[in-house]
Amino acid sequence: MTGQExxxxxxxxxxxxxxVRLVTAKNVVHAALYLVVTLAMVGSIxxxxxxxxxxxxxxxxxxxxxxxxxxxxxMLTKAPIGRESLDxxxxxxxxxxxxxVLAGLVFLIQDAFHWGDRKMNLVHNTTGEVGRSIxxxxxxxxxxxxxxxxAALIGAVVLARREERE
Amino acid sequence: xxxxxxxxxxxxIVLTFFMLLFALVxxxxxxRKFIADMQTRPGPLRAGPRGVLITLADGMKLFFKESFVPTxxxxxxxxxxxxxxVVPAFLAFSVIPWGTHxxxxxxxIPFQIADLNIGILWVLAMTSMTVYAVVLAGxxxxxxxxxxxxVRSSAQMISYEVGMGLALISVLMFTGHLKMSEIVxxxxxxxxxxxxxWNFIPQFPAFLLYLIAGLAETNRPPFDLPEAESELVAGFHxxxxxWRFAMLYLGEYLNTITVAAIATTLFLGGWRGPHPSFxxxxxxxxxxxxxxxxxxxxxxWIRGTMPRIRYDRLMAFGWKLLIPLGLFWVLATGTIVLxxxxxxxxxxxxxxxxxxxxxxxxxxxxxVLERPRSRSREGASP
Numbered sequence: 091m092t093g094q095e096x097x098x099x100x101x102x103x104x105x106x107x108x109x110v111r112l113v114t115a116k117n118v119v120h121a122a123l124y125l126v127v128t129l130a131m132v133g134s135i136x137x138x139x140x141x142x143x144x145x146x147x148x149x150x151x152x153x154x155x156x157x158x159x160x161x162x163x164x165m166l167t168k169a170p171i172g173r174e175s176l177d178x179x180x181x182x183x184x185x186x187x188x189x190x191v192l193a194g195l196v197f198l199i200q201d202a203f204h205w206g207d208r209k210m211n212l213v214h215n216t217t218g219e220v221g222r223s224i225x226x227x228x229x230x231x232x233x234x235x236x237x238x239x240x241a242a243l244i245g246a247v248v249l250a251r252r253e254e255r256e
Numbered sequence: 257x258x259x260x261x262x263x264x265x266x267x268x269i270v271l272t273f274f275m276l277l278f279a280l281v282x283x284x285x286x287x288r289k290f291i292a293d294m295q296t297r298p299g300p301l302r303a304g305p306r307g308v309l310i311t312l313a314d315g316m317k318l319f320f321k322e323s324f325v326p327t328x329x330x331x332x333x334x335x336x337x338x339x340x341x342v343v344p345a346f347l348a349f350s351v352i353p354w355g356t357h358x359x360x361x362x363x364x365i366p367f368q369i370a371d372l373n374i375g376i377l378w379v380l381a382m383t384s385m386t387v388y389a390v391v392l393a394g395x396x397x398x399x400x401x402x403x404x405x406x407v408r409s410s411a412q413m414i415s416y417e418v419g420m421g422l423a424l425i426s427v428l429m430f431t432g433h434l435k436m437s438e439i440v441x442x443x444x445x446x447x448x449x450x451x452x453x454w455n456f457i458p459q460f461p462a463f464l465l466y467l468i469a470g471l472a473e474t475n476r477p478p479f480d481l482p483e484a485e486s487e488l489v490a491g492f493h494x495x496x497x498x499w500r501f502a503m504l505y506l507g508e509y510l511n512t513i514t515v516a517a518i519a520t521t522l523f524l525g526g527w528r529g530p531h532p533s534f535x536x537x538x539x540x541x542x543x544x545x546x547x548x549x550x551x552x553x554x555x556x557w558i559r560g561t562m563p564r565i566r567y568d569r570l571m572a573f574g575w576k577l578l579i580p581l582g583l584f585w586v587l588a589t590g591t592i593v594l595x596x597x598x599x600x601x602x603x604x605x606x607x608x609x610x611x612x613x614x615x616x617x618x619x620x621x622x623x624v625l626e627r628p629r630s631r632s633r634e635g636a637s638p
Contacts, residue, residue, distance in 0.1 A: 153384070
């Protein structure tokens with residue numbers, strides 16, 4: 091095994107433990123902190139793969155902003171504690187979805203790389219490459235995605251305000 | 257890399273660490289002296305000449321005090337929070353070039369720990385981590401005042417991070433680099449032969465935006481709502497004592513130094529400055545320190561002058577003024593950078609015309625949006 095593979099094994103293990111603890115934790119704030127561990131490990135795996143830009147953006151956006159927003163929401167709602175209030179009793183369905191996602195990802199990744207036979211060629215200066223591919227080749231999908239996000243944002247505001255008026 | 261390179265890297269890390277500690281001691285003393293001067297009182301006097309050792313004395317005192325954990329506290333989180341305040345603050349500094357380089361053992365050694373390709377993103381990622389310290393410290397204390405402080409701070413810091421990011425984006429578009437060393441390299445030379453080509457001249461709005469957002473990011477007055485000692489006792493660190501309190505306190509000052517260092521690197525030409533030819537490695541460090549001190553003095557000056565902003569005003573200022581301004585400036589910078597390349601020499605004129613046009617449209621839009629409507633819920637939430 092190469093150093094990269096050792097690093098991957100360690101990161102993946104820590105990330106998995108974090109993910110398992112995330113769903114088993116009794117306290118929501120602790121769960122959010124386990125989520126931080128998992129997301130940071132995913133970012134580190136991107137770094138191991140040589141995707142410097144994607145790795146740090148992952149940490150910047152997910153760890154630095156999104157989980158903080160979760161925490162903010164939890165504090166405003168007084169963070170419910172205990173299994174009854176946290177579990178939505180849909181384990182079977184969740185297991186099904188998780189297995190389906192796993193199968194889909196395994197299929198797609200082995201389809202792309204043929205169990206490691208096809209090697210990736212590392213692109214250096216990935217920041218420039220990412221920028222170019224987003225804003226030149228994939229402008230339309232990018233704009234479409236941002237439009238959907240905007241719609242979701244406005245939708246959330248509308249839903250929240252309607253309750254207020256009643 | 258041979259063992260010598262590793263040793264040199266280690267030496268650089270240790271050197272930067274102790275430089276930062278030294279800077280902390282000086283900066284905390286300076287702030288107390290500056291603020292005392294503005295309030296016509298002597299300030300710290302007893303420890304050392306002119307009280308310069310006051311920070312050391314306070315630090316010693318805090319480290320020997322009992323650091324207890326409140327009964328209702330969430331123990332593991334309560335213990336992690338102060339560490340989270342300090343570690344990212346140190347790490348953020350590791351990409352900042354605080355001098356040129358020296359030649360030792362036939363190697364060029366830069367005064368910078370790591371020159372990452374994505375330098376600024378690293379800084380942003382690390383400064384966004386420091387929010388955790390405040391939020392978790394407040395939440396885990398198991399008491400109401402800290403909780404209020406941390407709820408305020410999470411909203412405040414996230415809001416102003418957006419404005420800060422926009423200010424940084426326009427600088428990045430202007431220089432075309434994410435790497436810190438390249439950004440400093442791009443600021444060499446002079447306009448008209450004597451005005452240094454530092455980014456804060458063409459990017460003045462971004463500079464202002466960055467300074468204001470930085471003030472809010474570091475929870476300094478007038479944006480010290482997370483602490484607000486007159487309303488919340490001491491905000492998020494009310495329940496902390498001993499060395500854990502010292503960690504939170506140091507973390508805040510470290511962040512202030514880092515924010516000033518980034519402003520220096522991105523806008524004020526970093527370590528650049530005219531200097532005599534002897535000891536060519538020393539003068540850049542002195543210039544760097546001087547520029548940081550100037551920004552720091554401005555921060556203390558603002559602290560001594562401005563009253564704390566009311567919470568809803570703070571949010572309105574961030575979201576309704578800073579962020580639109582930042583967006584507009586990103587657009588303006590993009591226009592200036594791109595159009596001359598597309599339309600030749602006339603491009604610059606077109607760019608200015610476009611910017612003025614868009615600015616007028618924005619003013620109009622702001623006027624329409626700001627018309628008084630039914631003011632049912634203004635300034636809600638914490």
